[in-house]
Amino acid sequence: NILKKHRLLNSLETLLASFFLSTFIVWGQPLEIEVRAKAGLQFNKVRFEAKPGQKVVLDVYNDDQMAHNLVFTKEGKRQAVANLALTLGEEAEAKNWVPDTDDVLWATPVLKPGENHKLKFTAPNKSGVYPYVCTFIGHGFVMYGAMYVGKDMPEIAKDLNVPELARTGGVPKEEEAIVAKGALKNFRYRVYEGGWDKLPDFEKLKPVKTGEAKSGIADTNFSKKRDNFGIVMEGELEIKKKGKYTFNLGSDDGSRLLINGVPVVVNDGIHGVVRKSGSTNLNAGVNLVRIEYFEKGGGEHLSLDMSGPGIKKLQLARNTAPKNSQKNPYPTGNPIIPENNEAVMYRNFIEGASPRGIGVGYPEKVNLCFDANTMQIAILWHGTFI
Numbered sequence: 001n002i003l004k005k006h007r008l009l010n011s012l013e014t015l016l017a018s019f020f021l022s023t024f025i026v027w028g029q030p031l032e033i034e035v036r037a038k039a040g041l042q043f044n045k046v047r048f049e050a051k052p053g054q055k056v057v058l059d060v061y062n063d064d065q066m067a068h069n070l071v072f073t074k075e076g077k078r079q080a081v082a083n084l085a086l087t088l089g090e091e092a093e094a095k096n097w098v099p100d101t102d103d104v105l106w107a108t109p110v111l112k113p114g115e116n117h118k119l120k121f122t123a124p125n126k127s128g129v130y131p132y133v134c135t136f137i138g139h140g141f142v143m144y145g146a147m148y149v150g151k152d153m154p155e156i157a158k159d160l161n162v163p164e165l166a167r168t169g170g171v172p173k174e175e176e177a178i179v180a181k182g183a184l185k186n187f188r189y190r191v192y193e194g195g196w197d198k199l200p201d202f203e204k205l206k207p208v209k210t211g212e213a214k215s216g217i218a219d220t221n222f223s224k225k226r227d228n229f230g231i232v233m234e235g236e237l238e239i240k241k242k243g244k245y246t247f248n249l250g251s252d253d254g255s256r257l258l259i260n261g262v263p264v265v266v267n268d269g270i271h272g273v274v275r276k277s278g279s280t281n282l283n284a285g286v287n288l289v290r291i292e293y294f295e296k297g298g299g300e301h302l303s304l305d306m307s308g309p310g311i312k313k314l315q316l317a318r319n320t321a322p323k324n325s326q327k328n329p330y331p332t333g334n335p336i337i338p339e340n341n342e343a344v345m346y347r348n349f350i351e352g353a354s355p356r357g358i359g360v361g362y363p364e365k366v367n368l369c370f371d372a373n374t375m376q377i378a379i380l381w382h383g384t385f386i
């Protein structure tokens with residue numbers, strides 16, 4: 001009996017010690033939280049807890065193919081801020097879709113596909129539920145979450161501070177999330193100059209510029225010249241699940257993808273945009289990715305994405321023409337890019353919109369109704385199309 005009591009006291013002591021220790025750690029260090037914007041207008045993390053006055057580092061990644069931001073608002077102001085963002089009009093882009101109001105607490109810039117931003121702030125001293133929302137063109141209707149400060153989170157199925165999809169279990173699970181942080185780690189590039197008709201042996205040439213890119217995303221803009229150049233980009237891809245992975249490589253002109261030194265996709269020669277794909281088995285752990293690219297004259301393009309166990313479509317290149325080309329590579333007026341033109345249109349009376357409503361359903365189960373009278377998005381919802 002005495003022994004039992006002693007054991008009980010011991011475990012109680014351990015419990016108390018770990019409690020004080022964890023409390024100390026929580027107060028002493030900033031809270032680091034990762035939030036990723038996913039396809040289908042969702043944040044992978046829709047809620048988290050913080051202590052009043054705690055320092056928070058929110059690591060925001062955009063894994064999607066369209067732009068997003070993340071804006072914290074005062075309590076109960078999520079919808080008001082999201083609606084106000086829609087009235088920004090021409091100023092929207094310059095203001096990162098963040099409206100001028102005291103209701104906004106902290107905000108990231110608009111993040112393009114593959115971009116990352118660390119948002120640092122101190123949680124309010126006042127306990128409460130502080131919403132966060134993407135205010136980029138109409139996403140605010142469905143793309144949001146909440147920070148619980150000094151407050152317990154209710155059961156998720158009953159939490160009205162998270163989107164309906166999250167309440168019903170539709171949020172992508174963590175293990176389904178993209179593996180590599182900001183795509184490729186230790187990402188380095190070397191830029192070469194020369195007019196080739198196919199990929200040269202870059203190892204025998206001297207680069208005109210070398211550098212490291214924190215974005216971890218392949219980009220033809222590493223070169224200042226727009227013609228007669230080549231780029232070699234190398235980075236580490238962390239794979240969580242062993243298995244077969246497929247890579248799609250598109251380029252104008254030639255390109256080549258090597259993984260662990262072995263060519264997986266060869267798309268060489270002078271041509272317009274040509275896409276080729278290849279598959280390879282990868283082991284869990286760090287794999288070395290090397291992208292070789294060259295452009296002689298005319299248009300230029302480089303795109304690369306991968307899919308495989310737990311990865312739906314991870315973008316490893318910017319998929320864009322360079323900054324100084326005429327076309328804006330990112331959506332500015334259109335909230336959703338239909339993949340493979342699979343969007344479904346519905347043109348009839350839609351409840352909640354004027355008779356001139358146009359309904360569009362997208363493959364990611366995101367639907368919107370555009371009101372042609374007011375030239376605005378009238379409704380945006382997740383789930384089944386009309």
Ligand SMILES: [Cu+2]
Pocket residue numbers: 041067068069134135136139143
């Ligand atoms: Cu968004």
